[in-house]
Amino acid sequence: MFNHKDLLDLEHLDKKEIELILETAKPFKSMFTRSIKKVPTLRGKTVVNLFYEPSTRTRTSFEIASKRLSADVVNVAVANSSVVKGESLIDTGKVLEAMKADFIIIRHSLAGAPAILARNLNARIINAGDGFHEHPTQGLLDMYTILEKKKRIAGLKVLLVGDILHSRVAKSNIWALKKMGADVRVVGPPTLIPPAIEDFGVKVFYDLDEALKDVDVINILRIQLERQQDNLFPSVHEYVALYQMNGDRLRLAKHDVLIMHPGPMNRGIEISSEVADSAAAVINEQVTNGIAVRMAVLYLLSGQKDKI
């Protein structure tokens, strides 16, 4: 049913496989309200979190997901590791494999780093975000959240706001949403829209007020302030004026619009507190769902046949 060694991206998963992951996540989520939030599924397995970039939410989420499946979890803090002594990515991976890591969960600032590990190692590789490429588990947890709230994905209008060019979250969302049959829009300044994005079947807007009309979901991407140095936008002040999701804009949207954000938020920049804390926002539920979805991914990749 789920015949993959690694989870590197959503580009190469089909609709059925995405649905299977989302379906598998459901019982895991229902477990969270029990007093014992743990199953023995991955007992004796070793999961290594190899994070080359700072991350609190994704790393913690994978750690909790692994522990709730009874795996042993090791966090490699790259800043204190042999990597700073010049060890290559592949060699680091081979060391972890020699220590019998079953899963390596990698976050890296460069696109393709998980693919390189997957090619060179037998351990199962899960991409926890690579450069501007993809962040597949984020894409999956966003699908889970949309599905839970809206009961469907097909036919929904979903808008991604902001820095599409540098966003791995946007890329994974676009692949998953398109496969699930959603109508996808992106909005941002032309300097932050990647080349040939229309060929992915998304509609490009520059004007947020226009783009958010009639949409069912608005997913607001984090804006990295250093992009301004590359002249991708003139100032934070101007970015806020043009693209901040604020109360006035929320009132232009459908009354039941869902507001999502992958975090960490720059409150007062891409999203106002009014919106972040509004009833429309499901940002904290995204975090909860992230654990369930990551449990599902670990479970399916482990190839366990027994029922959960």
Place this chain on the structure above:
Amino acid sequence: MKLLIKNGMVIDPGQKFESRADVLVVDGKIAEVKPGIAAAGAQVIEASGKMVVPGLIDIHTHLREPGHEEAETIASGTRAAAHGGITTILCMPNTHPPIDNAPAVEFILLKAQKEGIVNVFPIGCVTKGSMGEELAEIGVLKRTGVVAISDDGNPVMNSQVMRRALQYAKMFKLPVISHCEDRNLTKNGVMNAGYTSTSLGLRGIPRQGEEVMVSRDIMLAELTGGFLHIAHVSTAGSVDLIRQAKKKNIQVTAETCPHYFTLTDDVVKNYDTNTKMSPPLRGAADVAAIKEGLRDGTIDCICTDHAPHTEEGKNKEYDLAPFGIIGLETMLGLVVTELIETKVLSWSEAIAKMTILPATLFNLAGRGTFKIGYHADITIIDPKKEYAYTAADFKSKSKNSPFIGRVLRGFPEITIVGGTVVWPAPMKP
């Protein structure tokens, strides 16, 4: 010493000769080309069913020596050339240290004489240290033996410096080979900007990163009357700019490499760093335009841009791997398979772009054609033989090729330099 190559199909575009004939070599020089030569005491090579062509000339090779002998040396690089049917290479000066002074040129020439097995002609730097600021001693370089100048690997970003280089080198009739890249436009890019770069999350290099500089250099060639040669043309836009410039009789010539008429940027999809080079692989429309440019003569030469890099250099994150692929051993096979067999070029047109045209543009006296008294540099090709290389087959020290395993036709069966067979032969490392 006599060598007689019998019964081959001799294709010599320099003499507009294409016919079954024998080629007689006496004392390392071409002595006679005609059918039915009888030469008592000559060593005989039977070449029926084979193509006999002037030795191939590669005008764009990186030999890495001095400085990066772990990737290639003059000894290994010339062996790779011989293995690929190439008898003459022009080597780029971006070594460490760079070839921007007379002793450095002499080092290359001396090493090539001692350890090389094909002819090596150095290219000198345009600017001191290839830094793009002060002109190198171009006159001294010329006297020491360079056949062109180039800061290849880097563009000459400053338009005034490029203007002066074209203007000054004119008196020596030295071509200025331009690596056309606007570094502000290509900054941090690692592959062609487009659908594939977006899906892989790799920073894109727009075609205009090349074309802006092609148009600037053409304007500067027009201003100065200098000899401009555009290196490794990769885009449809560049082909068009060069075509228009030639129509206006501006002194500009151009080259491309087999990967630009064979591959498109979709092959990057597995983050295979053997698909990373500068300029990057482009789209299908560019490949078609490159072929058309070769066909109509806009692109004068086919060369390799042989850029060896070690396994440890290349087997890493796509962003971190260096630009460049090896090419000496696959150029001929790709030309035959992708251009001749597909009828883009005739045998004669294709061979011209690797023999008489480069010899003429770079003033390589006595080479590029079978004139009586010319150096006996000869490549014998089996046009039908099908072959595919493994990494271990390459004579180059480096194995960074996207063409490993690709089926090619047009096998360089025998390579002769100055009347001596250098491939196949006992090849010392």
